[in-house]
Amino acid sequence: MTAPLRNMLAFFCAMAVLGLSLSVQFKAQNSPDRELYQQRQENLIVMVKNLTEKRQRLGQEMSDLSSQLYDRRNAFEDESLTIKSLEQQLARLEIANGTRPITGQGLEIQFQATSAVQYTDLIVLINELWAAGAEAIAVGGYRLNANSYIFYSDSPEGRLISVNNSPVPLPLRVQAIGNAGSLERGLTLPGGFMDIMMYNKIYPTLRQKESLDLPAVTSPPLYYYLSAYTAPAPAAAATGQAKNATR
Amino acid sequence: MFFVRFALKKKLTAILTLTLACFLIGCLFSLHQSTASGSNQSAALSERMDNLVSTISDLEREIAAYEGLIEQYRTELAAMDSGHQTAAIQALQEDLKMAQLRAGLTQVTGKGIEIILDDNYEGLRENPGGDPNHYIIHYEDLLSIVSDLKSAGAEAIAINDQRLIGTTELRCVGNVILVNTTRLAPPFVIQAIGNPSILWDTVAHGRYDYLRLNHFPVSLEVGDSLVLPAYKGELQFVHAKLL
Numbered sequence: 001m002t003a004p005l006r007n008m009l010a011f012f013c014a015m016a017v018l019g020l021s022l023s024v025q026f027k028a029q030n031s032p033d034r035e036l037y038q039q040r041q042e043n044l045i046v047m048v049k050n051l052t053e054k055r056q057r058l059g060q061e062m063s064d065l066s067s068q069l070y071d072r073r074n075a076f077e078d079e080s081l082t083i084k085s086l087e088q089q090l091a092r093l094e095i096a097n098g099t100r101p102i103t104g105q106g107l108e109i110q111f112q113a114t115s116a117v118q119y120t121d122l123i124v125l126i127n128e129l130w131a132a133g134a135e136a137i138a139v140g141g142y143r144l145n146a147n148s149y150i151f152y153s154d155s156p157e158g159r160l161i162s163v164n165n166s167p168v169p170l171p172l173r174v175q176a177i178g179n180a181g182s183l184e185r186g187l188t189l190p191g192g193f194m195d196i197m198m199y200n201k202i203y204p205t206l207r208q209k210e211s212l213d214l215p216a217v218t219s220p221p222l223y224y225y226l227s228a229y230t231a232p233a234p235a236a237a238a239t240g241q242a243k244n245a246t247r
Numbered sequence: 248m249f250f251v252r253f254a255l256k257k258k259l260t261a262i263l264t265l266t267l268a269c270f271l272i273g274c275l276f277s278l279h280q281s282t283a284s285g286s287n288q289s290a291a292l293s294e295r296m297d298n299l300v301s302t303i304s305d306l307e308r309e310i311a312a313y314e315g316l317i318e319q320y321r322t323e324l325a326a327m328d329s330g331h332q333t334a335a336i337q338a339l340q341e342d343l344k345m346a347q348l349r350a351g352l353t354q355v356t357g358k359g360i361e362i363i364l365d366d367n368y369e370g371l372r373e374n375p376g377g378d379p380n381h382y383i384i385h386y387e388d389l390l391s392i393v394s395d396l397k398s399a400g401a402e403a404i405a406i407n408d409q410r411l412i413g414t415t416e417l418r419c420v421g422n423v424i425l426v427n428t429t430r431l432a433p434p435f436v437i438q439a440i441g442n443p444s445i446l447w448d449t450v451a452h453g454r455y456d457y458l459r460l461n462h463f464p465v466s467l468e469v470g471d472s473l474v475l476p477a478y479k480g481e482l483q484f485v486h487a488k489l490l
Contacts, residue, residue, distance in 0.1 A: 007258075033300050036299075041295065045299065089324070090343050097349045136487050148413075223348075225442065
């Protein structure tokens with residue numbers, strides 16, 4: 001081999017490796033995984049755990065939906081079977097919407113009469129309970145739904161926490177249906193809700209309950225501005241979704 | 248003599264090129280390693296990171312596929328013909344339609360507002376020594392704005408294509424924000440259907456204003472016909488039973 005050829009070959013190899021490592025580098029810097037690489041390992045483990053649980057629940061939902069589809073097809077022109085299948089679908093949505101009273105195991109959080117709890121603490125608590133897998137929540141006896149809000153209202157007795165504008169005086173009880181152990185663990189994580197409360201000298205008590213009864217929402221939401229969207233054509237629906245996804 | 252010098256010069260050029268290339272590769276490699284592992288962590292640790300990240304990506308892909316199927320099943324179920332329509336069936340189907348709308352399983356449209364929040368990259372660039380936490384949007388910011396929207400009577404809310412339903416939680420793991428266990432990346436686009444002027448006034452005097460005053464790139468706009476996606480996740484109730 002002549003010297004120029006050898007040089008060229010060496011140069012070519014070096015450039016090839018350079019190109020390769022550049023592309024690897026570029027990938028690591030720009031892929032959506034980049035933010036994951038910036039997280040601590042224990043956080044990634046938590047994410048894997050959460051996603052695995054979610055996949056399992058989605059799998060269950062898929063099998064429920066496909067058996068509903070199967071039932072409906074089989075019930076074709078059979079009125080009583082169709083009604084039964086529709087009622088089953090409706091029952092599940094009524095739990096989700098809080099339009100029927102429900103029962104189940106869960107966790108009860110009690111704030112004492114002298115507690116300095118603020119409405120913002122309750123917003124955090126409720127969010128933590130959903131994150132810990134709560135299936136339904138009631139605050140001061142008011143069942144929550146997608147439109148419920150926690151705020152405060154001024155009354156002759158002073159400033160009170162309110163749920164959907166109804167005051168909920170202290171002592172205050174928050175009830176959540178779900179796996180009682182998971183719900184308690186969700187609140188007692190280091191640096192979690194109970195630690196924040198203790199730091200603010202608020203000492204709520206937690207009690208796991210084998211059976212909690214939650215009432216239905218007092219008034220289901222009314223819609224003045226919202227209506228179901230029907231896509232003018234399949235193509236238009238697709239662009240609408242893409243628009244949302246890229247924002 | 249000239250020929251020898253010429254050959255030497257050529258060799259020197261080649262050596263220099265190679266040195267430069269190797270140096271560059273070395274730099275890139277080390278940069279890559281530090282991107283991958285964050286700090287001076289061992290190769291084993293970095294391999295474990297790789298595994299975790301790829302597990303997360305795989306799960307997210309699977310979940311997206313499941314959600315696509317769930318949406319398709321729900322659409323199919325809603326459009327199902329029941330042979331002859333009796334009054335009882337029709338009444339139930341109406342109830343079901345309303346219940347699906349309330350549960351967030353329907354794509355909805357209406358007047359409202361759109362809020363965009365982004366990390367304050369410029370602020371961080373100007374203060375490289377500052378605490379990065381002061382320049383990023385946290386889940387608490389989203390939680391606070393969502394609470395403002397609900398108290399202002401928002402009828403439906405979505406953040407970056409994730410529809411908020413009754414049981415939706417906002418959380419963070421590390422500094423990754425998750426809604427419906429789905430990873431969201433900035434900018435965060437919060438859309439809410441409701442009375443635009445009430446929504447606007449409430450949001451503009453809450454957490455949004457704090458972010459604006461602290462130079463976060465944020466915006467607030469009225470939308471005449473916002474379209475919010477349906478919730479594509481599960482509605483599983485293991486413990487809650489109807490009384």
